[in-house]
Amino acid sequence: MGNYKLIALDMDGTLLTEDKLVSAENKAAIKAANAAGVTVMFATGRGIQNVTAYVEELQLAAPIVAVNGSEVWAAPGVLHSRKLLDxxxxxxxxxxxxxxxxxxxxxxxxxxxxxxxxxxxxxxxxxxxxxxxxxxxxxxxxxxxxxxxxxxxxxxxxxxxxxxxxxKGVNKASGIRQVCGLLGIEMSQVIAMGDSLNDESMIREAGLGVAMGNAQDEIKQLADVITATNDEHGVAKIIEQYVLS
Missing domain, CATH: 3.30.1240.10 (Hypothetical Protein, Haloacid Dehalogenase-like Hydrolase; Chain: A; domain 2)
Incomplete structure (x- = not known):
């Protein structure tokens, strides 16, 4: 069992069901992880305007990596860094x-x-x-x-x-490294979960890189662990196994 302090979650195809909902199982696991002192955050390709409603639903006060790392928010509404496209x-x-x-x-x-x-x-x-x-x-x-x-x-x-x-050089891992700096932790203490190539960098660099059961094959091949699909509460299963047990 690792000494994990941060869980970085992709949203679409990972935390969210195909109907773009957070299942009751995932919601309960995230709440339990937070209660255990583990920070749960989003690391998503979405812009912040398409993240806020889910942050509010889950009552998260954690940092956010948005737009694949082009924005890092120290907390909801508190911008830490922004990298612009030429x-x-x-x-x-x-x-x-x-x-x-x-x-x-x-x-x-x-x-x-x-x-x-x-x-x-x-x-x-x-x-x-x-x-x-x-x-x-x-x-x-x-x-x-x-x-x-x-x-x-x-x-x-x-x-x-x-x-x-x-x-170039901006990705989810670059964003999570900034978050680790804010929290005073190491990448080895991060669990990163995703399903697509924009998750590759964080899955490679995290202490535990997790591919969803519905992930692209390339992501499954490089991950440390493969969990259940996004519709089978794969996020909750990892939290239960690696954080709560």
Whole structure:
């Protein structure tokens, strides 16, 4: 049994069910972990505006890693750090989306844009993350190769059919390292749970890296432990085994 002090949870495909709910089992396990003195936090690709309702539901006062690490919040409402995407890169990514006619989205500070709702004020915004979604594997490979050639971006996904892009070196692990600094703990004292490539960095670096039963195969291969699926309360099972027992 490790001396775990922090549990970092991805949200979609991990803590949340397919219906985007927190199960009663997961909720009870998180409450018990907090009562045992273990901090439970979100480490998510979502922007903070899509995290707050769940923070309130679970009554969490912990730090938050949002937008794949582009923002680290010391506590709800207390921003610790923010890493912005270069606007010129964002324009190039947007041009690629138009060229290939993919679905796309982007997180700016305080606002989300997508293919149906873009902005002509790109230079006036502060950008955090850009993403593509498409169902054509050949197109996915072409776009990814173009992006990799720039050597300027952190390239991950939150689903097998998307690509998520952050500033190079910015990922969930970089965010959690900052949180460890705030809490005075080591990465070896962290349990990190996730299902997709944007969870790879934290699963690799945490003391206990956990892949969900529904995780992408690449994540399962590198994890220390594989738990049940997000619909089978896999988060609760890990908390019960490694923190509460």
């Amino acid at each position: 606007t010129s890169l964002l324009k190039q990514m947007h041009a690629i989306a138009l060229e290939y006619d993919t679905w796309y989205w982007a997180y700016a500070v305080d606002q989300i844009f997508n293919k149906e709702k873009w902005t002509d004020q790109v230079d006036a915004k502060q950008w955090l993350k850009f993403g593509y979604y498409y169902e054509d594997a050949a197109m996915m490979k072409e776009i990814r190769m173009k992006l990799e050639a720039w050597d300027a971006l952190e390239i991950t996904n939150s689903h097998p059919l998307n690509i998520e892009l952050n500033p």
